[in-house]
Amino acid sequence: MISSTDSSTPGRLERALASLRGLAVGDALGSQFFVPANYPLLKQRELPPAPWQWTDDTEMACSVVAVLAAHHRIDQDALAHSFAAHHDFDRGYGPAVNRLLRLVREGGDWRELAAALFNGQGSWGNGAAMRIAPLGAWYADDPEQATHQAEISAYPTHQHREAVVGAMAVAAAAALVAAPGGPPSPQALLDGVVALVPRSAVGQGLRRARDMLDYADPGTVAAVLGCGRRTTAHDTVPFALWSAARALGDYRTAFWATAQVGGDVDTTCAIVGGVLAGGRSGAPPAAWAERTEALPEWMPAGTGTGAGG
Numbered sequence: 001m002i003s004s005t006d007s008s009t010p011g012r013l014e015r016a017l018a019s020l021r022g023l024a025v026g027d028a029l030g031s032q033f034f035v036p037a038n039y040p041l042l043k044q045r046e047l048p049p050a051p052w053q054w055t056d057d058t059e060m061a062c063s064v065v066a067v068l069a070a071h072h073r074i075d076q077d078a079l080a081h082s083f084a085a086h087h088d089f090d091r092g093y094g095p096a097v098n099r100l101l102r103l104v105r106e107g108g109d110w111r112e113l114a115a116a117l118f119n120g121q122g123s124w125g126n127g128a129a130m131r132i133a134p135l136g137a138w139y140a141d142d143p144e145q146a147t148h149q150a151e152i153s154a155y156p157t158h159q160h161r162e163a164v165v166g167a168m169a170v171a172a173a174a175a176l177v178a179a180p181g182g183p184p185s186p187q188a189l190l191d192g193v194v195a196l197v198p199r200s201a202v203g204q205g206l207r208r209a210r211d212m213l214d215y216a217d218p219g220t221v222a223a224v225l226g227c228g229r230r231t232t233a234h235d236t237v238p239f240a241l242w243s244a245a246r247a248l249g250d251y252r253t254a255f256w257a258t259a260q261v262g263g264d265v266d267t268t269c270a271i272v273g274g275v276l277a278g279g280r281s282g283a284p285p286a287a288w289a290e291r292t293e294a295l296p297e298w299m300p301a302g303t304g305t306g307a308g309g
């Protein structure tokens with residue numbers, strides 16, 4: 001059982017790793033449904049053949065946890081350099097982030113490079129949100145600090161306001177789910193997240209998500225909120241947090257409800273899995289964790305124990 005009240009560094013790390021494992025399972029299993037041969041399995045809620053490899057969502061989340069373990073907060077330079085050092089081109093990064101991380105690795109300044117993306121608007125993709133749930137679990141005792149640190153964590157790659165707020169929202173949700181007292185009600189969770197994020201399209205989507213908590217069909221909700229087909233934070237985060245709120249403490253149900261609507265499935269499932277798994281009773285099924293590729297060996301000592309470890 002994860003302790004939500006332990007604010008020692010080992011206690012924080014334990015929660016962050018639990019969230020990271022949930023994130024990795026969601027990412028790895030979700031990404032299996034980009035394989036056309038696996039489409040029929042999704043309808044029947046059957047598991048595809050193992051092993052399931054995780055993607056960029058997990059690789060970047062490992063850097064977030066490694067930086068928290070080393071610095072006990074987000075150090076932007078350390079985070080940017082960890083992203084660049086561990087960037088594996090074959091993990092499904094978007095083209096802009098692939099180029100950015102290659103240039104950082106070659107000595108470029110992430111501040112200039114990230115600010116220049118998309119004609120100076122910065123990226124409004126999901127990269128900052130998809131990797132951040134473990135940070136929320138780390139700050140289970142302080143959702144405001146989780147939101148603040150998530151904001152800081154976005155900038156090395158994603159500087160558009162919507163991408164930044166998307167990360168803030170996911171971290172806030174993960175902190176509230178992992179908080180002492182256990183996961184709040186679905187309504188209290190989305191109320192809490194809405195209160196912690198600034199006005200934005202993501203915030204607007206979260207208010208709509210809150211108004212749709214009594215809808216039973218994820219497809220209907222995804223048709224309104226989006227499910228990542230545009231790979232923007234505002235068409236991804238509101239649906240993912242709706243889905244997490246609807247199935248608190250029940251990873252299996254949350255996963256299938258999230259995956260069944262399609263869209264950016266590895267990322268929506270990574271967000272939902274990371275948010276749920278940092279809280280009580282939110283861990284992925286053991287059999288799913290066993291089929292998921294182990295976390296990378298470069299994780300700090302004691303943390304690279306595999307997704308099922």
Ligand SMILES: [Mg+2]
Nearest residue numbers: 055056057266
């Ligand atoms: Mg991915």
